[in-house]
Amino acid sequence: MHGIHDLGGMHGFGPIDVHEDPHDHFPEPWQRPLFGLVLAMGASGLWNIDMARAARETMPAADYLASGYYDHWWHGLVALLLEKGVVTSEELAAATPPADPAPASAPRVLHPDQVPAVLAKGATARREPAGPPKFRPGDRVRVRNARPAGHTRTPRYCLGKVGEVALHHGAFVFPDSVVATGDPDPQHCYAVRFTAAELFGPDGDPKAEVMIDLWAPYLLPAGEAAHD
Amino acid sequence: MDAPPLGSKQVPRFHDLPPDEKAARVDALIQLLARKGVLDPAAIDTIVATYEQDVGPRNGAHVVAKAWTDPAYLDWLRRDATAAIASLGYGGRQGEDMVVVENSPDRHNMTVCTLCSCYPWPVLGIPPDWYKAEPYRSRAVLDPRGVLAEFGVTLAPEVEVRVWDSTAELRYLVIPMRPAGTEGWDVADLARLVTRDSMIGTALALDPARLDPADLPASAGGRA
Missing domain, CATH: 3.90.330.10 (Nitrile hydratase alpha /Thiocyanate hydrolase gamma)
Structure with a gap:
């Protein structure tokens, strides 16, 4: 979906707040435990990072803009917990959590002694490709013009635009597939170079370019029409 | 997959609550998930400390x-x-x-x-x-x-x-x-x-x- 999270190229959000306190990541006290909670549940195996992003993107557009980053995290976490049946709306609505709620299960429960190793290892989305890469560095490509209702990672500002494959990164879990069906469906991923003029017309900086990481299914040879 | 599409269930109001009510909601969710057996709350402090102190x-x-x-x-x-x-x-x-x-x-x-x-x-x-x-x-x-x-x-x-x-x-x-x-x-x-x-x-x-x-x-x- 090309929802409100897809901000690249928009006007109207005002100046950048460059004066933040670099030592205070959590200006409001609730943000600190929420940060740890989201990472702990992210290690539970109940969902992957693509599903977590997709859940945040379901926040209603007006709420998204009227709220902060960790509000988006809360929304995504609760949406996933509800979807996976880990919690119920009734349990969430209770003023105090029930003393003996229905149990839930997760593939893993992260314990403190495991935290350093789990964070240091991470969870790469790199996978063995199903086939050879379709494109090579130097190839001219056009971004397929499409508006899928489900999760996708094409920024709206590059739809239909022509660029040049700059880097072939290898194959990675394909977000559109894994969110829609659970199938990791590994696809080749490329850094594609676009001139600012191609993306933004005469308002693009003539001495600027944008590199966008795009999976092969988002791309067509430049000579083909932008949609099927 | 038979799961409903993401966002089909209503997420209760949160973003416009005052900070102390948000803190109560976060604490309540941590307790709820711990009682359900899918969270060890002690992991939260370790995670936060990692990023506040080490990384x-x-x-x-x-x-x-x-x-x-x-x-x-x-x-x-x-x-x-x-x-x-x-x-x-x-x-x-x-x-x-x-x-x-x-x-x-x-x-x-x-x-x-x-x-x-x-x-x-x-x-x-x-x-x-x-x-x-x-x-x-x-x-x-x-x-x-x-x-x-x-x-x-x-x-x-x-x-x-x-x-x-x-x-x-x-x-x-x-x-x-x-x-x-x-x-x-x-x-x-x-x-x-x-x-x-x-x-x-x-x-x-x-x-x-x-x-x-x-x-x-x-x-x-x-x-x-």
Whole structure:
């Protein structure tokens, strides 16, 4: 979906707040435990990072803009917990959590002694490709013009635009597939170079370019029409 | 898959609550998940402490300073940044697949995630608020020179700006240009010139000529 999270190229959000306190990541006290909670549940195996992003993107557009980053995290976490049946709306609505709620299960429960190793290892989305890469560095490509209702990672500002494959990164879990069906469906991923003029017309900086990481299914040879 | 589409269930009101009510909701959810057996609440403090105390931009500064002084290490970064960075002890969550991009007199690189907040955590820590907020995410790709000006950075008109929109699972680390006047400095002293923002690309490395002489390192003839 090309929802409100897809901000690249928009006007109207005002100046950048460059004066933040670099030592205070959590200006409001609730943000600190929420940060740890989201990472702990992210290690539970109940969902992957693509599903977590997709859940945040379901926040209603007006709420998204009227709220902060960790509000988006809360929304995504609760949406996933509800979807996976880990919690119920009734349990969430209770003023105090029930003393003996229905149990839930997760593939893993992260314990403190495991935290350093789990964070240091991470969870790469790199996978063995199903086939050879379709494109090579130097190839001219056009971004397929499409508006899928489900999760996708094409920024709206590059739809239909022509660029040049700059880097072939290898194959990675394909977000559109894994969110829609659970199938990791590994696809080749490329850094594609676009001139600012191609993306933004005469308002693009003539001495600027944008590199966008795009999976092969988002791309067509430049000579083909932008949609099927 | 029979699961309902994401967002089909109503998420209870949260974002417009006062902070103390948000804190109560977060605490209640932690208790609920613990009682259901899917969360060990003690893990939360360990996670937060990791990012508040151990993982931050000093890691990236070490990488950059070593790249400035060690051509073989820079070459390794260019070929396999993930392995080269891991050799210094930095890796893992949100830095599983790293790429370095090098500034030069002709080209300035900066990074953004227009869709969310993708950021190389093992080398830079938790992203700053502005990196995650709408003004930067919307304009970094459209008007990079204007964005840089808001950070107090003015590039010569002939310098090309290359913006990296990290829309996939690659995480980018900018290697800023090594400041003039740092010949002979060691890695630890050089790392003090490498700020977080210089590795995002919204700043340049610190100019030693503008440091207080008392802050100059011993390897530069200072008193520190």
